[in-house]
Amino acid sequence: MSQLVADLVDIAGSDAVLTGEDVSSRAVGIWRPQGIQAHAIVRPRTTEEVSAILKLCHDRSQTVIAHGGRTGLVEGADTVQSDLILSLERMNQIESVDDVNRTMTLQAGVLLQAAQEEAERHGLLYPLDIGARGSCTIGGNIATNAGGNRVIRYGMTRDMVLGTEAVLADGTIVSSMNEMIKNNAGYDIKQLFIGTEGCLGIVTRAVVRLRELPRSQETALVAADSFEKMPLILKHMDAYLGGTLSAFEVMWNDFYRLVTTPPAKQRPPLEQSYPIYVLIEAMGGDQENDKVRLEDALAEALDKGLAKDATVAQNGDQRRQFWAMRDDVEQIFQYDPMFIYDVSLQVPYMERYVGEVRDNLKRRFGHHQLFTFGHMGDGNLHFAISAGKDESAHHDVNLCVYEPLRPIGGSVSAEHGVGLEKKPYLDVSRNDTEVKLMRTLKSALDPKGILNPGKVFAA
Amino acid sequence: MSQLVADLVDIAGSDAVLTGEDVSSRAVGIWRPQGIQAHAIVRPRTTEEVSAILKLCHDRSQTVIAHGGRTGLVEGADTVQSDLILSLERMNQIESVDDVNRTMTLQAGVLLQAAQEEAERHGLLYPLDIGARGSCTIGGNIATNAGGNRVIRYGMTRDMVLGTEAVLADGTIVSSMNEMIKNNAGYDIKQLFIGTEGCLGIVTRAVVRLRELPRSQETALVAADSFEKMPLILKHMDAYLGGTLSAFEVMWNDFYRLVTTPPAKQRPPLEQSYPIYVLIEAMGGDQENDKVRLEDALAEALDKGLAKDATVAQNGDQRRQFWAMRDDVEQIFQYDPMFIYDVSLQVPYMERYVGEVRDNLKRRFGHHQLFTFGHMGDGNLHFAISAGKDESAHHDVNLCVYEPLRPIGGSVSAEHGVGLEKKPYLDVSRNDTEVKLMRTLKSALDPKGILNPGKVFAA
Numbered sequence A, B: 001m002s003q004l005v006a007d008l009v010d011i012a013g014s015d016a017v018l019t020g021e022d023v024s025s026r027a028v029g030i031w032r033p034q035g036i037q038a039h040a041i042v043r044p045r046t047t048e049e050v051s052a053i054l055k056l057c058h059d060r061s062q063t064v065i066a067h068g069g070r071t072g073l074v075e076g077a078d079t080v081q082s083d084l085i086l087s088l089e090r091m092n093q094i095e096s097v098d099d100v101n102r103t104m105t106l107q108a109g110v111l112l113q114a115a116q117e118e119a120e121r122h123g124l125l126y127p128l129d130i131g132a133r134g135s136c137t138i139g140g141n142i143a144t145n146a147g148g149n150r151v152i153r154y155g156m157t158r159d160m161v162l163g164t165e166a167v168l169a170d171g172t173i174v175s176s177m178n179e180m181i182k183n184n185a186g187y188d189i190k191q192l193f194i195g196t197e198g199c200l201g202i203v204t205r206a207v208v209r210l211r212e213l214p215r216s217q218e219t220a221l222v223a224a225d226s227f228e229k230m231p232l233i234l235k236h237m238d239a240y241l242g243g244t245l246s247a248f249e250v251m252w253n254d255f256y257r258l259v260t261t262p263p264a265k266q267r268p269p270l271e272q273s274y275p276i277y278v279l280i281e282a283m284g285g286d287q288e289n290d291k292v293r294l295e296d297a298l299a300e301a302l303d304k305g306l307a308k309d310a311t312v313a314q315n316g317d318q319r320r321q322f323w324a325m326r327d328d329v330e331q332i333f334q335y336d337p338m339f340i341y342d343v344s345l346q347v348p349y350m351e352r353y354v355g356e357v358r359d360n361l362k363r364r365f366g367h368h369q370l371f372t373f374g375h376m377g378d379g380n381l382h383f384a385i386s387a388g389k390d391e392s393a394h395h396d397v398n399l400c401v402y403e404p405l406r407p408i409g410g411s412v413s414a415e416h417g418v419g420l421e422k423k424p425y426l427d428v429s430r431n432d433t434e435v436k437l438m439r440t441l442k443s444a445l446d447p448k449g450i451l452n453p454g455k456v457f458a459a
Helices: A003-012 A047-060 A112-121 A138-144 A189-193 A229-240 A253-259 A287-303 A316-327 A329-334 A347-365 A391-408 A423-429 A432-445 B003-012 B047-060 B112-121 B138-144 B189-193 B229-240 B253-259 B287-303 B316-327 B329-334 B347-365 B391-408 B423-429 B432-445
Strands: A027-029 A032-035 A040-042 A064-067 A084-087 A094-098 A103-107 A161-167 A173-176 A202-209 A216-224 A245-252 A276-284 A309-312 A339-344 A369-375 A380-386 B027-029 B032-035 B040-042 B064-067 B084-087 B094-098 B103-107 B161-167 B173-176 B202-209 B216-224 B245-252 B276-284 B309-312 B339-344 B369-375 B380-386
Touching (some): A003 A040, A003 A047, A047 A064, A047 A084, A047 A161, A047 A173, A094 A112, A103 A112, A161 A189, A173 A189, A216 A229, A216 A287, A229 A245, A229 A276, A229 A287, A229 A347, A245 A253, A253 A276, A253 A369, A276 A287, A276 A316, A287 A309, A287 B287, A329 A380, A339 A391, A347 A369, A380 A391, A391 A423, A423 A432, A432 B173, B047 B064, B047 B161, B047 B173, B047 B202, B173 B189, B216 B229, B216 B287, B229 B245, B229 B276, B229 B287, B253 B276, B276 B287, B276 B316, B339 B391, B347 B380, B380 B391, B391 B423, B423 B432
Parallel strands (some): A064 A084, B040 B084
Antiparallel strands (some): A027 A032, A094 A103, A161 A173, A245 A276, A339 A380, B027 B032, B103 B202, B161 B173, B216 B276, B245 B276, B245 B369, B339 B380
8 A cells, every 4th residue: 555545544534545446447538438547546525535635645746636427528637647536426415405595505526417406306407407417526517617508598607606615736625605696705716616627626515506497498499491590590589589598509410310310219300401400498487388489489480581490399208309319429429439529619600610620621531420519509519520440530630620710719618628638729719828827827726736737738 | 297107108198198187186986076096097098008008017016006987886996196097998999799699899998888788789788787887887897797787687797708808917918808608728717807806907808798689678566575575576486487587676665765755756656665675677588478477477476475566667668767766776875974785695594684784783873774775686785874974983884784794604795896995894705715815816916916906805
């Protein structure tokens, strides 16, 4: 047993510390089956234990990487053999729900789906929703500022977090468990821990804002004859539906065919011949009237020639089928290797940009597979791209996708973060002074650089 | 002419620099007619000029205080004779509006109302709305993370700002003019400039998010027989109205009487005998149906015994009268001196807390005037308190209001900020490690302490 492991056992108990096969038998991440490399995994149960562990590591300049559900897609929690992993998996308690204040206080290791379900038991909604809901954690959501399907209505994780408790690199506990929507008493320091990928501190607990549980949930699939109709459909639906529009998920023909053709489970609710589709959802307060409202809005969109065809889910089963289609992203793994992208850009540039990516791929690779979908209402597109059997194509595919973002101020990461994977491309989206300021923060909060070292930008 | 003034003239031109009476003839702030004390006011026209000015000041350790519309209420932009004021008043250009991307790019000196009106000309909404709209600036809104009447629906300024351009203490321009709703490419450094009261940098330009202009705006005044009904009315209306609820402004009887009794201009739309009232607004997509929806929701609230009486504005004039009543805060100046508060706390504690404040005032002062109102949906209460003619009562009144917040985790500033006024009470709401982390940020970004020195917390 190493001295580090012995000291960790002293702090957190022997059942808290994993070594050897208990480490290497864990997969690095979703869709990445290789085993974790690390000195040990420590699994504290309290903020105080996290503090003691970080103090120990700080004294020894021991690197520490926080682990949540390991569902990130940018190598943001990757480790090397000399690293210590601090897993929040045993800090999985929902501490309280306040029905009147509409807040939930919980530990960072709580699964997103557990938080959603607990809110629902109180007639409330925790609106964050992403495909990884069953295995990702609240702490991971905070560290990556997770987005997902309902950002257009409820914002990203940043917009839902009222308070955090975090531990700094040197073990200092910064408890800032604000429970109010508004609190301008000094700098809002919790922002330091949201979306900073575990580089400035480790979040151990949080207070999140809940909403009233919608009484209606209406879902439609709409087809259009060109991309340029999509922003017009978005504006039309958004205005018509008032504040109830909760999702606007665009699928290009390539993606739509993929997820509605065997071996995919779902069949196409609308013909496969349109160039573009959008899954629209509204969540409101009155089931009957909200459905009529959605149908009226769609009828007007069809009348005006914005949409070519549309179908409204007639019941919960149909709604789940529509979403199962949109969520069946794993169909892309019919191709291997498959590279996944998460970019954002201004909506007016979107059509031209997608064309440029396609042209770049054609020019560089000739034959390739490109699937395009995304949260268009947020300016967020996802690509899944296969360019042959050679893993080494990854860098060239990256250039095909990222370089056209540079002149239009687009982002190489809308919601997935940077991690190691996008670090070489950060300069596409951030200028030198922005990165220098990030470095200033890192130096101020973690001068020894022990927290998630090497992620996001070069030290 | 001092050397500083000569150098400022070199940078920005002689018409950019004000001294002597041109400085002292300006009022310190709204409701504070005394003249400004400062070495000079410099009024740059570009970010580059701001950068050159700050570089000059940094080299000389010259203190700099940014001025927007001077409508802040916490002495957050106060100066002393040796300070330089950097006013953004000539950086008042709206640079562009993108109707499809639904964003506006503008300089920091643009008036809030000008931004609102420009958005409206494009069929869009800039949802931030506060009483000072006609004189406050976008830059001031950002520096103070302004809130206002529609936070419950659209969030605070933080939630509307997509990008900023800011100048650091040493003159470094940090241009981070992101135009997307989602951008997780590295730390979100604009958060450093939002709500930090000009202490970490001076914002010169911004990109803000716009929304579709609501097609309906329905307003109701509702009376209840006890405070405890209010959170229930909020939950009921919020759930019933789906996503359209846009304001929930509570008025205690003391405030309601004040603003519906001469010399106030408005007459009471509902009897003055109820202990508590709420102004409710919904903004939606369908004028006719949204009005019916609001009326149905109110009918149910009356049926259930949540509300005792209610009236819906029948047209735009009535709606404006309802709001004129709520906004007629200046009636409090029938009493002088009058102290104004802006606290936030968890909704379930609100009734007991207001009682404690009342008891504290009675015990300490005997006769006093207390007016209570606020954005209850956000946990935000305002008090206006008069405790006799003696200005020196201010500190004791502060203690009556702030001390009961300490055990319940309330905030001494929901939306006004800290400035100088609330600095002595920051410890009610923030613990030592939170303030220490604020100090770490201040030291990292402004090591010489030249930006808005002495504000928010002690150096």
